[in-house]
Amino acid sequence: MAAIRLGGLRRTxxxxxxxxxxxKWLLYTGLAIVAFFTVLAIFAPLIAxxxxxxxxxxxVHFPKQSAPSSAHLFGTTVQATDVLSRVIxxxxxxxxxxxxxxxxxxxxxxxxxxxxxxxxxxxxxALVMLNDALFAFPYLLLAIVIAFLLSNSFxxxxxxxxxxxxxxxxxxxxxxxxxxxxxxxxxxxxVEAARALGAKRRTIITRxxxxxxxxxxxVIATLNAADAILxxxxxxxxxxxxxxxxxxEWGYDVSRAIDDASAGIWWTGLFPGLAIVLLVTGFTxxxxxxxxxxxxxxxxxxxxxxxxxxxGAAAREQEPA
Amino acid sequence: MSRSGSLRAYLLTRVALAIPTVLIxxxxxxxxxxxxxGNPIQAALGGHVSQQIIERKTHAAGYDxxxxxxxxxxxxxxxxxxxxxxxxxxxxxxxxxxxxxxxTAELAIAAFLVALAIGVPLGxxxxxxxxxxVDTGGRLFGIFVYAAPVFFTGFLAxxxxxxxxxWLPTSGRVGPVTEFTLDKPTHFYVIDSIITGNWSAxxxxxxxxILPAITLGLLVSGVLIRLVxxxxxxxxxxxxVEAARARGVPERRVVIHHAFRNALVPVVTVAGxxxxxLLGGAILTEQTFNWPGIGAALVRYLNLRDYIAVQxxxxxxxxxxxxxxxxxxxxxxxxxxxxRY
Numbered sequence: 074m075a076a077i078r079l080g081g082l083r084r085t086x087x088x089x090x091x092x093x094x095x096x097k098w099l100l101y102t103g104l105a106i107v108a109f110f111t112v113l114a115i116f117a118p119l120i121a122x123x124x125x126x127x128x129x130x131x132x133v134h135f136p137k138q139s140a141p142s143s144a145h146l147f148g149t150t151v152q153a154t155d156v157l158s159r160v161i162x163x164x165x166x167x168x169x170x171x172x173x174x175x176x177x178x179x180x181x182x183x184x185x186x187x188x189x190x191x192x193x194x195x196x197x198x199a200l201v202m203l204n205d206a207l208f209a210f211p212y213l214l215l216a217i218v219i220a221f222l223l224s225n226s227f228x229x230x231x232x233x234x235x236x237x238x239x240x241x242x243x244x245x246x247x248x249x250x251x252x253x254x255x256x257x258x259x260x261x262x263x264v265e266a267a268r269a270l271g272a273k274r275r276t277i278i279t280r281x282x283x284x285x286x287x288x289x290x291x292v293i294a295t296l297n298a299a300d301a302i303l304x305x306x307x308x309x310x311x312x313x314x315x316x317x318x319x320x321x322e323w324g325y326d327v328s329r330a331i332d333d334a335s336a337g338i339w340w341t342g343l344f345p346g347l348a349i350v351l352l353v354t355g356f357t358x359x360x361x362x363x364x365x366x367x368x369x370x371x372x373x374x375x376x377x378x379x380x381x382x383x384x385g386a387a388a389r390e391q392e393p394a
Numbered sequence: 395m396s397r398s399g400s401l402r403a404y405l406l407t408r409v410a411l412a413i414p415t416v417l418i419x420x421x422x423x424x425x426x427x428x429x430x431x432g433n434p435i436q437a438a439l440g441g442h443v444s445q446q447i448i449e450r451k452t453h454a455a456g457y458d459x460x461x462x463x464x465x466x467x468x469x470x471x472x473x474x475x476x477x478x479x480x481x482x483x484x485x486x487x488x489x490x491x492x493x494x495x496x497x498t499a500e501l502a503i504a505a506f507l508v509a510l511a512i513g514v515p516l517g518x519x520x521x522x523x524x525x526x527x528v529d530t531g532g533r534l535f536g537i538f539v540y541a542a543p544v545f546f547t548g549f550l551a552x553x554x555x556x557x558x559x560x561w562l563p564t565s566g567r568v569g570p571v572t573e574f575t576l577d578k579p580t581h582f583y584v585i586d587s588i589i590t591g592n593w594s595a596x597x598x599x600x601x602x603x604i605l606p607a608i609t610l611g612l613l614v615s616g617v618l619i620r621l622v623x624x625x626x627x628x629x630x631x632x633x634x635v636e637a638a639r640a641r642g643v644p645e646r647r648v649v650i651h652h653a654f655r656n657a658l659v660p661v662v663t664v665a666g667x668x669x670x671x672l673l674g675g676a677i678l679t680e681q682t683f684n685w686p687g688i689g690a691a692l693v694r695y696l697n698l699r700d701y702i703a704v705q706x707x708x709x710x711x712x713x714x715x716x717x718x719x720x721x722x723x724x725x726x727x728x729x730x731x732x733x734r735y
Contacts (some may be wrong), residue, residue, distance in 0.1 A: 086585030095525055206418040209715050214692075218426055218708060221696050303543055307678055310545050311693055327546055331682055334552045335564065342553075346546035353541035361537065 100362030101253070103295075106355030110348075113164040125162035125321035128153040135368075138333065141340050147338035160344050162321035166232065167352060171301045173236035174243065175294055181240065182247025183290065189248070189256030191278050195286065201223035204245045212242045216304050220313040230316045235308055239301045250293055254286045261285075292363045306349050323349050404727050417469075419712040424468050427705045428461065451481075460469075469565050469704075477706035482698045487706030490691050495710065496581035497567055498687035501610065501679065503604055508611025509668075513618025514661070520619065521626025521657070522649050532619055540616035544675050548609040548682035555605060563602050565684040567570045572598040606683040613675045616670055618661065625657035632656070669718045673711060691718050 113120060128135050135153040139145060147156035189197045207215070220238035224230040230289055257265060259282065267277050308314040309324025321346035330342025409582035452458050456467065471477065477487035520532030539547075556564035563569065567583060568576065576595045578586050583602070629635060630653045638652045639645070677689030684690075688707060695703035 095530060202414060203418060206415050209415065209719060210419065210422075211670040211677075211711060211715065213677060214708065214711055217677070217692075217696065218704070221583070221704075222426060222429070227700075255534065274535075282685040299541070303541075306543050307545075307674075310678060311545070311681060312697065324543070327543070327549060328681075331549055332546070334549055334557060337553070337557050339553050342546070342549045346500060346543070346549060349543055349546060350538065350541045354537055357537050357541060361533070 077262055090193055096362045096365035098362075099365065101356045101361060103355045103358030103360075106351055110164045110352050110355065111168060113161050114168040115165075117162050117165045121158040122163040123155045123158040125159050126318060127158065129256065138338055138341070147344045150326070150341050151333065156326075156340055156344050159321040159326055160323070160348050163323045163326070163345060163348060164352070165321045166315060166322050167302055167349075170236050170305050171238070171298050173232065174301045174305075175298050177236060177240040178243040178247055178297065179290070179294065182244040183251050183287075185244070186248040186251025187255055187278055187283060187286065190252035191259055191274075192281060193248070193256075197252070200248070204248050208249065213304065213307055215241050216308060217311060217313055220308050224313065225308045230314070234317060235305055235314050238308065238313075239304050242304060243297045246293060246297065247290070250289055251286055254289060255282055258282050258285050280284060288367065292360055292367060295356050295363060296360035299353045299360060302349060302353045302356065310364040332372060401727060404712060405724060406729075408720060408723050412716050416713060416716050419451075419716065420469060420472060420709065423705060423708050423712060424465055427701055427708075428444050428464070465602040468714060472709055474717075475653055477709065478702045480695065480700050480703040480706075482695070482700045482703070485703075487703060490707065491688065491702070491710050493581060493687055494691045497583075497681070497685060498673075498676050498689060499583050500584060501606055501685060501687060502669075502676055504607035505610035505612065505676075505679075506668075506672060509614035509618055512611065512657075513615035514622055516615075517619040517622025517628055518649070518654055518657075520703075521623040521630065522653075524627060524630075529623075533622065536616045536619035536623075538616075539612045540620075542612075544609055544613050544678045545682045547612055548605070551605045552611055559628060562605050564605065567599070567602055567686055568595070569598050569602070583668070606685055609682070610672065610675050610679045614672055617668060617671065625661065626653055629653040629657045659726070669722075670715055673715070676700050 102128040106310050123130060135145070135149050135155065136148060137153045138151050139149045141148040141156075143156050145157065147160065148157055150159070185200065189200045216238045219241050220230075221228075221233055223237060224235040264277060264281050267281050272281075305314060305322070306324030306327070309326075310328040312328070314324055315322045326345040327342050327349075330338070330345070333339075448708065455463060459467075477491070479486050480490070502544075514537065516532045520529045523529050551565040555562045572595045576586060576592055576599075577590045579589070580586055583599040584596070587593070587599050609733065630649075632653070635648060635652050638648045643652070673689070676687060677692065679685060680687040680690040681693055688710070692704065692707045695707065
C-alpha cells in the first residue's frame with residue numbers, strides 16, 4: 074500500500090535521474106555537501122579530536138584563544154575548547170534538529186493541508202486565516218517566542234525545544250502548499266471518477282490526492298531544512314537554542330565570537346560560520362536543483378531528437394513518448 | 395464600473411481583511427504569552443522577593459483576573475495605544491517602541507535600499523542570460539547570501555572593515571560625541587542630522603549605518619535575486635515579449651521595457667512578505683552590531699523574562715507587519731490594474 078501511495082515520489086525520483094546540465098550539477102553538489110555533514114554528524118565521536126566541551130587533554134589545559142596550530146587546527150575559543158571539535162560536534166546537533174523539525178512539520182503540515190483542502194468549508198477557512206496570519210509574522214520572532222516559552226517549561230533548552238520552535242514556523246508552509254495543490258487536484262476528473270465509483274473519502278485522499286500532491290513536498294522539505302539550520306543558528310546566536318553544556322551549536326559559537334572580532338580573533342567565528350553557510354548551501358542546492366527538475370513552469374527540457382527505430386527494434390520500444 | 399470605483403472597492407475590501415488578521419495575531423500573542431507556565435511576575439523578579447510582593451504585583455498587573463477579562467483588556471489597551479509598563483525597569487512600552495523602533499526602521503529602510511540595488515540588477519541579468527555562467531554566478535551569489543546567517547556576514551564585515559582595515563565603526567548607531575551633540579526630534583538620526591544641519595553628525599550616522607545596512611541588505615538581496623530571476627524567466631516567455639521581438643524591437647529594449655517591467659509586479663508583492671524577513675533579520679543584525687533597535691530591546695527583555703515588555707514589543711511587530719503588507723497591497727493596486735479585478 075505504502076508503495077502505491079508514494080508512487081508520486083517515485084515519479085520525482087525518475088525526473089531527478091533525467092536531470093542534466095545546471096540542475097544536475099546543483100543537485101549532486103548539494104547531495105555531496107549534505108552527505109559530508111551527515112558523515113561528520115554520525116561519526117563525530119571518531120572524527121573530532123576532542124569533546125565539544127573538553128578543555129584539557131592528558132592533564133594539560135588547552136590554551137585560551139590560541140590561533141590555529143598543529144595541536145588545534147582551527148584554534149581554541151575563549152573557554153579553551155577546541156574549535157575544530159566544536160564544529161564537528163555541531164554538525165551532529167544541526168542534523169539532529171533538522172531531521173526532527175522537518176519530520177515534525179511534515180507529520181503535522183501535510184495531513185492538515187490534505188484534510189483542509191479536500192474537505193473545505195468552515196474548517197478550511199479558519200485554518201487558512203490562522204495560517205495566513207502566522208505566515209505574515211516574522212518567522213524568527215515566532216521561533217524565538219516559542220523557544221522562550223518552551224525553555225521555561227519541562228522541555229528546558231535542548232534539541233527538542235529547538236526543533237519544536239522551528240516546526241511551528243514551517244507547518245504553515247507545508248499546509249499552504251499542500252492545501253492549494255489539493256484544491257486544484259480535488260476537481261480533477263479522476264478524483265471525480267473515484268467519487269462516482271463510490272470510493273471512500275479516506276481512500277480518495279490517501280490514494281488519489283496524496284499521490285499527486287506529494288511530489289511538491291521534497292522541494293519544500295529540502296528548502297525548509299536549509300532554513301531550519303539558519304533558524305537553529307539564529308536561536309543559538311540569541312541564546313535560545315541549545316545550552317552550551319549540552320551540545321555544540323554553531324550559532325552559539327558565532328555569538329561568542331562577535332566579542333573576539335574586535336580583538337582581531339577570526340578563527341572562533343569563521344569556522345562555525347562557514348559550517349553553517351556550507352550546510353545551508355548544500356540543502357539549498359538540492360532544493361533548487363529539485364525545483365528546476367520538477368517545476369514545469371521553469372523546467373527547460375532538452376528537445377529530444379526523435380530516434381528513428383531500426384527495423385525490428387520496435388520490439389524493445391518501452392517508453393511511450 | 396468605473397476605474398476609480400473598482401479601486402475603491404478593492405481598497406475597502408483589503409482594509410476590511412486586515413482587521414481579522416490583526417485580531418488573529420493579537421489573539422495569538424495573548425494566548426502564547428498566557429499559556430506560558432509560571433507566574434510572569436515571579437519570573438521577572440526572580441526568587442528574591444517575598445510572596446506578598448509577588449501577589450501584590452500580580453494583582454496590580456491584573457494577572458489574577460479571569461482570562462477572558464484579561465483578553466478583553468489587552469485588546470482594549472492595544473487599540474487605545476496602551477502597551478503597559480515593563481516589569482523590570484518601569485519604562486512605558488510605547489517609549490521603547492518610539493525610541494528603538496525608529497532605530498530599527500532606519501536600519502530596515504537602508505537595508506532594503508541596499509537589497510534593491512543589489513538584488514534587482516543581478517536577478518534581471520541572471521534571468522536574461524539563463525543557463526549561462528552569468529546566470530549560474532548570480533544564482534550562486536543568491537544562494538550564498540541566503541545561506542550566510544546575518545550575524546556571520548556581520549562578523550566578517552566587522553573583522554575586515556572594522557578591525558583589519560579600520561574604516562568603519564562596528565558597534566552602535568553613533569559615536570559618543572554625536573550621541574551628545576545631536577538633537578533628535580524624529581529619532582531617525584539620518585533625518586535628524588540633516589534637518590538640524592549637523593553635518594559632522596550626519597557623517598558619523600552614515601558611517602555607523604553602512605555595515606549593518608549592507609549586512610541586512612545582502613540577506614534580502616538573495617531573496618530578490620531568486621524572485622526577479624524566476625519572474626524574468628516567466629515573463630520572457632510571454633506572448634507580448636515574443637510579439638515585441640517579432641516586431642523587431644531590439645533585445646535590450648525587449649528585456650528592459652517588456653519583460654522587466656512585468657517581472658517587477660510580483661516583486662512589489664513579495665516585498666511585503668520580505669518585510670517580515672527584514673524584521674527577523676533586524677533582530678540578529680541589531681544584536682551583532684549593538685544597534686539599539688526594537689529587536690535588541692526584545693532580546694534584552696526576553697532575557698529578563700519581562701512578559702509585559704515582550705508582549706508589548708511582539709504586539710507592535712505584529713501590527714507593523716499587517717500595516718506594511720496592507721500598504722504594499724495598496725501600492726500594488728495602483729501600479730497593477732490586474733490586482734483590482
